[in-house]
Each structure stands twice: as C-alpha cells, then as structure tokens.
Amino acid sequence: xxxxxxxxxxxxxxxxxxxxxxxxxxxxxxxxxxxxxxxxxxxxxxxxxxxxxxxxxxxxxxxxxxxxxxxxxxxxxxxxxxxxxxxxxxxxxxxxxxxxxxxxxxxxxxxxxxxxxxxxxxxxxxxxxxxxxxxxxxxxxxxxxxxxxxxxxxxxxxxxxxxxxxxxxxxxxxxxxxxxxxxxxxxxxxxxxxxxxxxxxxxxxxxxxxxxxxxxxxxxxxxxxxxxxxxxxxxxxxxxxxxxxxxxx
Amino acid sequence: xxxxxxxxxxxxxxxxxxxxxxxxxxxxxxxxxxxxxxxxxxxxxxxxxxxxxxxxxxxxxxxxxxxxxxxxxxxxxxxxxxxxxxxxxxxxxxxxxxxxxxxxxxxxxxxxxxxxxxxxxxxxxxxxxxxxxxxxxxxxxxxxxxxxxxxxxxxxxxxxxxxxxxxxxxxxxxxxxxxxxxxxxxxxxxxxxxxxxxxxxxxxxxxxxxxxxxxxxxxxxxxxxxxxxxxxxxxxxxxxxxxxxxxxxxxxxxxxxxxxxxxxxxxxxxxxxxxxxxxxxxxxxxxxxxxxxxxxxxxxxxxxxxxxxxxxxxxxxxxxxxxxxxxxxxxxxxxxxxxxxxxxxxxxxxxxxxxxxxxxxxxxxxxxxxxxxxxxxxxxxxxxxxxxxxxxxxxxxxxxxxxxxxxxxxxxxxxxxxxxxxxxxxxxxxx
Ligand SMILES: Nc1ncnc2c1ncn2[C@@H]1O[C@H](COP(=O)(O)OP(=O)(O)O)[C@@H](O)[C@H]1O
Ligand SMILES: [Mg+2]
Numbered sequence: 126x127x128x129x130x131x132x133x134x135x136x137x138x139x140x141x142x143x144x145x146x147x148x149x150x151x152x153x154x155x156x157x158x159x160x161x162x163x164x165x166x167x168x169x170x171x172x173x174x175x176x177x178x179x180x181x182x183x184x185x186x187x188x189x190x191x192x193x194x195x196x197x198x199x200x201x202x203x204x205x206x207x208x209x210x211x212x213x214x215x216x217x218x219x220x221x222x223x224x225x226x227x228x229x230x231x232x233x234x235x236x237x238x239x240x241x242x243x244x245x246x247x248x249x250x251x252x253x254x255x256x257x258x259x260x261x262x263x264x265x266x267x268x269x270x271x272x273x274x275x276x277x278x279x280x281x282x283x284x285x286x287x288x289x290x291x292x293x294x295x296x297x298x299x300x301x302x303x304x305x306x307x308x309x310x311x312x313x314x315x316x317x318x319x320x321x322x323x324x325x326x327x328x329x330x331x332x333x334x335x336x337x338x339x340x341x342x343x344x345x346x347x348x349x350x351x352x353x354x355x356x357x358x359x360x361x362x363x364x365x366x367x368x369x370x371x372x373x374x
Numbered sequence: 375x376x377x378x379x380x381x382x383x384x385x386x387x388x389x390x391x392x393x394x395x396x397x398x399x400x401x402x403x404x405x406x407x408x409x410x411x412x413x414x415x416x417x418x419x420x421x422x423x424x425x426x427x428x429x430x431x432x433x434x435x436x437x438x439x440x441x442x443x444x445x446x447x448x449x450x451x452x453x454x455x456x457x458x459x460x461x462x463x464x465x466x467x468x469x470x471x472x473x474x475x476x477x478x479x480x481x482x483x484x485x486x487x488x489x490x491x492x493x494x495x496x497x498x499x500x501x502x503x504x505x506x507x508x509x510x511x512x513x514x515x516x517x518x519x520x521x522x523x524x525x526x527x528x529x530x531x532x533x534x535x536x537x538x539x540x541x542x543x544x545x546x547x548x549x550x551x552x553x554x555x556x557x558x559x560x561x562x563x564x565x566x567x568x569x570x571x572x573x574x575x576x577x578x579x580x581x582x583x584x585x586x587x588x589x590x591x592x593x594x595x596x597x598x599x600x601x602x603x604x605x606x607x608x609x610x611x612x613x614x615x616x617x618x619x620x621x622x623x624x625x626x627x628x629x630x631x632x633x634x635x636x637x638x639x640x641x642x643x644x645x646x647x648x649x650x651x652x653x654x655x656x657x658x659x660x661x662x663x664x665x666x667x668x669x670x671x672x673x674x675x676x677x678x679x680x681x682x683x684x685x686x687x688x689x690x691x692x693x694x695x696x697x698x699x700x701x702x703x704x705x706x707x708x709x710x711x712x713x714x715x716x717x718x719x720x721x722x723x724x725x726x727x728x729x730x731x732x733x734x735x736x737x738x739x740x741x742x743x744x745x746x747x748x749x750x751x752x753x754x755x756x757x758x759x760x761x762x763x764x765x766x767x768x769x770x771x772x773x774x775x776x777x778x779x780x781x782x783x784x785x786x787x788x789x790x791x792x793x794x795x796x797x798x799x800x801x802x803x804x805x
Contacts, residue, residue, distance in 0.1 A: 173761050176753075197760040206761075213758040217776025223762070226772065230763035266776065283762065 126151050126322050127172075127192075127291055132183035134171045141167045143347035145183070149291065152319040156333055156358060157326045159344035160366050165326045166210055168344065169295045173207040174200050188290060201227075202234035204290030208280040208297045210326075215267035220279070221249065223267050224286050231287050252285040256312040274305035281312040292316075293324045298332040310335030330362035343369055379435045380417050384410065386441060387519055393443045394522055397488050401499060409508045409519040416512035428667040428696040428728065429638045431513065434610050439553035439582045442466070443522065446547065457789050458571070459537035460484050465544050467556035467583075468523045480533050482568075484541075487524035487559065497528065501561050505588040505616035507642065514614045517555045517586040524557035531592075532565040538600075538787045540571045545609070547579025556585045560599075564592035564620070570599045571787045574613075576606035576633065583610065589617040589625065593647070596624045600785045602794055605634035607662070613639045619679075621647035628785045630794050631658040631666055632801065638667040645679040645707075656685035657781040659801050660693035660725070670699045672714075674707040677737075683714045686781050688774065690805055692724035701742060703735040710737060714744040719751065719777060721805050774802045 127149040134142040141164045149155055159165055171178050172185065174197035185192040192200060215223065228248070229239050240248065249263055256278040268276050277297050284292050294313065298306055313336055317323060325336055333341075333355055341358045343351040343366065351357070351369050361369075377385070387394070387410055395403040418435055419426035445468040455461045462473040462484050475489035483493065490498045502524070508515040525541050543556055562568060574583065583605075591597050605611050611634050619625055631637045643652050658666035666689075672681045681701065689695040697716040716729040729746035751773055759769035778798055785791040 175757055196766075197757065198763055198765050201761050201763040209758065209761075213752075213755050215755055215759070215773065215776055217779035218772055223759070223772070226764055226768065227759075227762035230765075234763075287762065 126188060128186040130184045132168075132171065132185060133181040134167060134178050135181055136167070136178050140181070141178075141347055142171065145344075145347070145349060147342065147349060149322050149324065151322055153322050153340070154317065154336060154338045155322075155324045156336075156338035156341045156355075157324060157344050158328055158341060158358065158361060160328070163344045164347045165344050166295055169207055169293045169326060172293060173197060173205065198230070201287075202230050204231075204288075206284050206287055206289035206292040208277075208284060208292065208294035210295040210299070212268050212276040212280055214269045214271075216269050218267050220263045220265060220267055224249065224283065227283070228286055248286065253282055255285045255315055256281045257308050258282050273300045274302065277301060277309055278305065278312070281309055281316075285312070285316055289321065291322050291324070293326070295326045296328070297325070298327050298329060306332065307335060330358040333358045345370055379432060380414065383435070383516065384414060390443050394520060399491060399495070402502070405503065406519045409515045412509050413512050413515040413519060416510070416515065419512060425640070425669055425698065428694060429636055429665060431612070431638070434582065434636060437551065437582070439551050440547075441553045455540060457537055458540035459535050461540035461542065462525055463542050463544065464523075464525060464556065465546065466552060467543075467554040469525060480535070481530040482533060482535055482539070483526070483528040484539060485526055487526045487557075490526040490528070494528065497561055498526065498559070501588065501590050502559055503588075505590065505618045505644070506586050506614070507616065511614060511640070513584055513612050513640075514586055517557060517584050517614065520555040521557050521586075522555070524559055527558070527560045527570065529562040529566040529568045531563040533568075534566070535568040538569040538571045538790075541573070543572070543574045543585075544577055545575065545579065545581045545583060545605070546577035547581065549579060551580040551582075551608075553582045553584070556583055558585075558587040560587075560589040560597070562589075562591050562595045562597050565594045566592060567596045568598075569787055570597065571790045572599065572601040573790070574601075574603035574605065574611060576604070576609045578606070580606065580608035581610065582612075584612045585614065587613070587615040589615070591617065591619045591623040591625045593620040594622045595620070598626045598628075598786055600628040600630075600787050600790055602630045602632075602790060603634070603637060604632045604797060605637065607633070607635060609634050610636045611638070613637070615639070615641045617643045617652070618646050619644065619650045619652065622649045624651045624653075626653035626784070627655065628781065629654070629656040630782070630798070631656070631668070632797055634664060636665045636667070638665075639669060641670045642673065643671070643681065644673040645676050648676050648678040650679045652679070652681045653784075654681075654683040654685075655781045655784045656683075657778055657798075658687045658695060659778070659798055660687075660689050660691065660695060661801050661804060662691040662693065664691070664693045665696075666693070667696045668698070672699075672701045672712065674701065674703040674710040674712060677706060677708045677710065679707070680711040681713070684781065685716045686778065687718045687727065688721055688778070688802070689718060689725035689727050690721035692722055694726050694728070696728040697730065697746070698728075699731045699744070701733050701735075701744070703733070703737050703740055703742065705736040707737045708739045710740045710742065712740070712742040716746040718746075718748045719774070720748060721751070770805065771802055774805065775799070778802075
C-alpha cells in the first residue's frame with residue numbers, strides 16, 4: 126500500500142528526514158516511536174504533502190502511484206488521512222459543512238454518487254458514535270472551543286467519515302486522560318480492516334495497550350534505527366531510548 | 375476667483391431655498407438656517423480633520439455632482455417585498471408617490487416625512503433632528519439643511535411587529551453624476567418591538583449620497599436593524615447614523631457594506647437612560663480600489679448600559695479598510711459594560727487596513743474591553759482543510775465564509791440575509 130524509499134526532507138534548509146525506508150501493507154498497523162524532535166511529525170507532514178517541507182531525495186509509492194507528485198488534496202482524496210497532532214480551529218465553519226465537502230470529494234474520487242442530505246446526516250450520526258462524540262459538537266465550528274480530548278476524538282471522527290486507505294495518526298494519544306485514550310484507541314481499532322492500514326505515531330506505549338501494532342519502528346535523528354514488534358514498545362517504555370541509540374551509534 | 379466647494383454648496387442652497395423648503399412647516403424650515411450656518415462654519419472635512427483621515431470628503435464633493443431638487447425619471451427597480459410587513463421605496467432620496475403614507479391596523483405608519491407632518495406632527499417635530507448632530511458634523515448639517523424628503527417609520531407603544539418593515543433606497547441616474555440627500559427617521563415608542571431592513575442600491579449612474587438616519591428607541595423597546603449597502607463603483611455613500619435609547623431598551627444593528635468607491639459610515643449611539651443594550655455588527659468586503667471607512671461612537675453617559683461592537687472586514691485588491699471606534703464612558707456611567715472588536719483579513723497585496731478601537735473611560739466601576747486584529751488567511755487552516763480533500767480554492771472560500779459568518783449570522787431578516795449572503799459570496803468567490 127505504502128512504500129517509502131530513502132526519503133530525505135528538510136525545512137528552511139535544515140535536514141530533518143535522513144533516509145527513511147518503510148513499507149506498509151493492507152491490514153497492518155505500524156507504530157512509530159521515538160524521542161521528541163526525532164522527525165515523526167515531519168514524516169507525517171511530508172506524506173500528507175505539507176508545503177512547508179522540501180523533499181530532497183527519495184521516493185514514496187502509495188497505492189501504486191507516486192505520492193510525492195500529488196497535491197495535498199489529491200492524496201487525501203485517494204485515501205491518505207492525517208490525524209493532526211495539533212488540530213486546527215476554523216471559526217464560523219460548522220463540522221457538518223466541512224465534512225459534507227470533504228466526504229463529497231472523497232466519494233467523487235472513489236466514483237461513488239454524492240450522498241443525499243439524509244444519508245449524510247445518518248453517516249454523521251453513525252460515525253460520531255465511533256468516538257462517542259455528542260451531536261452538539263457537530264453543530265459547532267470545526268474544533269473551535271473544543272477541549273484537547275474533543276479535538277483528538279474529532280480527528281478520529283473525521284477519519285471514520287472519510288474511510289481512508291491509510292491513516293497516519295500523529296500523537297493522537299498525547300494530552301488525553303485515560304478515558305479519552307480508551308475512546309480514541311477503541312475507535313481506531315473499530316475502524317481497522319483487512320483492506321486498510323494505520324500508522325500510529327506515539328511516544329507512549331500506553332496507546333499500544335489498546336491498539337496492537339504489527340510493527341514498532343523507532344525513529345531517531347531522521348532515520349528508522351530499529352524495527353520490532355509490540356514487545357519493543359514495552360522495552361522502550363521501561364528502559365527509554367538510550368540503549369537503542371547507543372547500540373546504533 | 376475660484377469658488378471653494380463649500381461656497382458652491384452654499385450657493386446651491388440659497389439659490390434653491392424655496393424649492394427645498396416647499397411643503398415643510400415653518401418650524402422645520404426656520405432651523406435650516408442654523409444647519410447651513412453650521413455647515414458654513416465647520417466646512418467640509420479634509421483628511422486633516424480627526425475622524426476623516428481615511429475619507430477625502432472634500433475632494434469627493436469637488437467632483438461635478440448634479441443636484442436635482444425634483445425626483446428624476448429613473449430606471450425601473452425591482453422591489454422585494456416578500457415577507458415584509460410593510461415596505462417603502464425611495465428613489466434618489468425621494469419617496470415614490472405610491473408609498474407616501476401607509477398606516478397599518480396596528481398603528482404602524484411608514485411614509486414620507488411630509489405626510490407624517492400632516493398625520494402626526496408632534497411626533498415628527500419632537501424627534502426629527504433631535505439626534506443628528508448638525509452642530510458638530512458638517513455632513514449631517516448639510517443633509518439637515520438640504521433635506522427635501524425623509525422616510526418616516528413609526529412603531530407605536532407596545533406594538534410588536536413580527537415581520538420586518540422594509541425600506542429600499544434606490545439610486546438611479548442612467549449615466550449621470552448625482553448628489554442625493556437621503557434621510558430616515560425611525561420612532562419606536564415605549565414597549566415596541568420591530569425589525570427594520572434598509573437597503574441602499576445603486577441601479578445606475580454615479581452617486582454622492584450623503585445620508586442621515588435617526589433612530590429613537592423608547593423604553594423597553596427592542597429594535598433590530600439590518601442595513602445593507604451595495605453601491606456602484608463610481609459612487610460614494612456617506613452614511614451618518616444616530617440613535618438614542620431610553621431605559622431598558624435594546625437596539626441591535628447589522629451593517630453590511632459592499633461596493634462603492636467610498637463608503638463612510640459614521641455611527642453615533644447614545645444611551646439616554648439606564649439599563650439599555652446596544653449591539654452593533656459590521657462587515658465590509660472590498661475587492662478593488664475602494665475605501666471603507668467605518669467609524670462608531672458609543673456614548674455611555676448614564677449607568678448600567680451594555681454595548682457590544684464587532685466590526686469585521688476583508689480587504690482585497692488595493693483597497694483601504696478602516697475602523698475607528700470610540701467608546702466613551704462618562705464619570706457617572708458606572709457599571710457600564712462595553713466591548714469593541716475589530717477583525718480584519720488582508721487579502722490584497724496592496725490593501726491596507728487601519729484599525730483603531732479606542733476607549734475613553736472616566737467611571738471607575740466598569741467592564742470594558744477592546745481589541746483589533748489584522749491578519750491573513752492562515753496557511754495552517756488551508757492545509758488542514760486540503761488534507762481532508764478540499765481544493766485550495768474551496769478551502770480558502772470556506773475559511774472566508776466562516777470568517778464573515780460571525781457577522782451575517784446576526785441578520786434576522788431572512789430574505790435580506792439571503793441576498794447579503796449571495797452578494798458576499800460572489801465577491802469572496804472572486805478572491
Ligand atoms: N517548520 C519548522 N521549521 C523549522 N524546524 C522545524 C519545523 N518543523 C519541525 N522542525 C524541526 O524538525 C525536527 C523534527 O521535528 P518533528 O518532526 O516535529 O519531531 P517529532 O514529531 O518527532 O517530535 C525538530 O528539530 C524540529 O525543531
Ligand atoms: Mg510530533
């Protein structure tokens with residue numbers, strides 16, 4: 126589904142990603158862990174197509190196509206979803222309106238007919254249950270005045286609405302209390318299928334108590350320095366990253 | 375010797391004194407002398423005058439504007455009266471014949487000031503010119519002197535009007551350049567409750583409209599006014615609006631300014647008695663070489679009143695957007711609550727925005743806040759929306775719709791809101 130080869134990226138002349146290799150198949154869940162500043166969010170941004178970052182080397186194939194050539198919106202329409210570490214507030218734009226446009230674009234790409242108003246409302250209702258988001262939030266402006274937990278749940282709600290092929294969730298667990306974490310993680314698990322894939326970026330292993338990854342990668346200094354299974358996350362939790370970093374250096 | 379613009383206006387006034395005052399009682403005509411004298415003393419404001427830095431009023435009057443003292447033949451205009459409880463149509467400042475006087479069963483009256491002077495002279499004489507500041511504002515003085523017609527809206531005691539009262543000002547002069555002194559007086563007696571829609575539309579021709587509006591809001595009265603101006607690209611609208619509020623009254627105004635080469639709004643709100651509320655929402659959207667100069671003055675002279683002002687603007691092209699707001703809180707105006715916000719979005723590379731909210735507070739027990747922001751469309755927001763599949767253009771549009779929605783959502787007159795939204799949309803879609 127996703128094939129990243131020797132990806133290098135920089136921002137304002139500063140090199141951040143220094144040769145990432147990663148391949149993700151349908152049905153898999155990958156966790157990317159690593160200390161602050163390692164480049165995890167940058168990797169997510171580069172995959173989503175954030176124009177702030179420059180790709181200096183490498184290749185990314187998504188669903189058989191060159192991802193790096195596509196615009197941000199075309200990547201999204203093709204089924205790449207990014208759950209933002211810091212979701213953006215959009216005053217005056219209701220969640221319902223925003224999602225109506227987003228879902229219409231995604232369906233157009235999939236060759237599906239647009240939803241009728243009542244079908245759309247039903248979809249909103251059904252999907253908001255995935256993350257136990259109240260109907261009240263749906264009438265409000267996008268993320269405006271949402272609590273930290275509500276914002277994160279809202280990201281997963283949008284993921285549910287758009288039914289992506291590949292979801293990249295950037296620290297969707299940070300800043301959540303244990304209940305919210307459970308809701309978010311359960312939501313992600315519910316959305317997981319054999320024909321889609323998820324990359325969860327986190328630096329706590331506690332998320333992985335709920336979402337069981339097939340692979341755990343450690344990103345450090347712009348490179349994936351180690352790949353293991355979920356036991357790796359436990360070891361990292363207990364011992365930190367130093368042993369790994371020392372081993373590779 | 376070259377005559378000054380002021381001299382030309384004075385000459386115009388004295389040469390047409392008879393026709394200007396025709397049909398008005400002595401009580402009104404005798405005061406015109408004071409107004410023209412006041413105009414003569416004050417002169418036309420130039421950019422040097424406080425409050426006029428953004429509008430070159432003097433230059434604007436220098437242009438050769440025709441002044442017609444009789445209604446001229448103009449293009450036919452549509453009249454959207456659906457959902458209005460009553461309506462009136464005004465052409466170039468003159469009320470059309472069929473709308474001279476309309477008295478509803480509930481006592482609501484709407485028509486020309488001249489008819490009102492026949493039917494309820496006391497009410498007119500008590501309120502006309504009672505709020506407009508002709509002694510300090512030269513543009514207001516000029517209108518008060520030249521006034522030949524005026525829309526009069528009367529809502530009697532304890533009358534609640536569900537559907538809006540609609541007032542349409544149309545400006546039409548084919549290919550001519552015309553000056554117009556349009557005017558309006560609203561008297562809402564104690565306990566009344568009504569919505570008023572006001573539109574200023576430039577059908578054709580170029581106009582210099584120097585408009586004055588006075589709104590009297592009685593005790594316990596609630597008035598909502600939505601005023602929408604959309605002038606042609608060579609026209610000027612100088613809107614001088616005044617209000618006076620009695621005890622426990624509520625006045626809320628939604629003002630949408632589009633079009634025109636220059637739109638100057640000067641709003642003066644006064645609380646005459648305690649425990650009243652004034653809400654003011656404004657929005658301008660500019661896309662080319664235009665000036666929008668919005669000035670508000672909220673006068674807290676008595677205690678326990680609340681005022682809330684929110685003015686937003688989108689400045690595109692090489693336009694100028696300006697907001698100067700003043701909240702004055704007198705020593706005795708304890709427990710005043712005043713909020714003033716100005717938010718501006720810079721869309722054009724050469725657009726300029728000046729936002730100056732000012733507080734002048736002499737009382738010690740008050741809650742006042744003000745703020746101004748000038749910003750650009752946020753890249754992060756655009757990126758976020760694109761990540762959900764929206765095109766960059768659609769993301770930008772949606773963001774702007776959200777931005778203006780803050781103001782438009784306060785419009786409570788449905789057919790007018792729809793019209794405003796579609797006009798604003800068509801501008802925003804061009805950005
Ligand atoms: N817009 C930016 N401008 C400059 N430096 C940036 C920018 N974004 C990220 N960086 C830098 O890139 C490095 C990696 O950041 P990030 O990808 O956010 O790390 P992580 O998500 O792993 O904590 C950090 O050193 C950070 O300071
Ligand atoms: Mg990060």
